[in-house]
Amino acid sequence: MAGTRRIITTPEDAQKMALDTAHWYILGRTRSAFERFKDGLKTLGIYSAMVENKELFLDVMCHHDSPMMAENIKEAFQPSLHPPGSNRRSTENLLLCLWENFIFEAMDDESDVSLERILFFATGVKSIPPAWSEAQSMSSVPA
Incomplete structure (x- = not known):
């Protein structure tokens, strides 16, 4: 051929x-x-x-291999929150705290979960795509 x-x-x-x-x-x-x-x-x-x-x-x-950081994951998932002071917002704030703790614990070398695995589970991609910016982040992900 x-x-x-x-x-x-x-x-x-x-x-x-x-x-x-x-x-x-x-x-x-x-x-x-x-x-x-x-x-x-x-x-x-x-x-x-x-x-x-x-x-x-x-x-x-072009793809650039850069190490995955917790900030990358946080930027990728920007939830739309209810107004401050509402009952749902207090629950959302609690969930956001747990989410951030989970992300920072995943950065630990001893953790069974990695940031790459979290991203792959949630999105199906193993690294942040080149064109993925804050404007194109997944803002529709519910809190």
């Missing part, structure tokens, strides 16, 4: 075939999907903006 068929007579031939196959597997196989993605970005002018302002789109389009 990769079009790298050739007669191998030397170790260099084998290495060349392996490199060609890897190149096809990584780049050639996904080329049409990448081109369709670029065409979609071009329809609204986003592609040209990305090319002109690469540094601005880097955080949005």
Whole structure:
């Protein structure tokens, strides 16, 4: 499928075939999907903006491995609370305190639960996505 068929007579031939196959597997196989993605970005002018302002789109389009912090989890789950002074708000405040204690205990190395496992259980993702900002956080999660 990769079009790298050739007669191998030397170790260099084998290495060349392996490199060609890897190149096809990584780049050639996904080329049409990448081109369709670029065409979609071009329809609204986003592609040209990305090319002109690469540094601005880097955080949005590329994953950066960073250690999970309790603040990340707290920012990801911003509940909508009832007005202060209401009966429900006092219960919500108690639950928020328990939630924060649970998150900070999960940071402990001796804990069976990790922040990554909490995020995966609640959202299905193992790390915070690049485009996940406070504006895009899960504010609809009930308290």
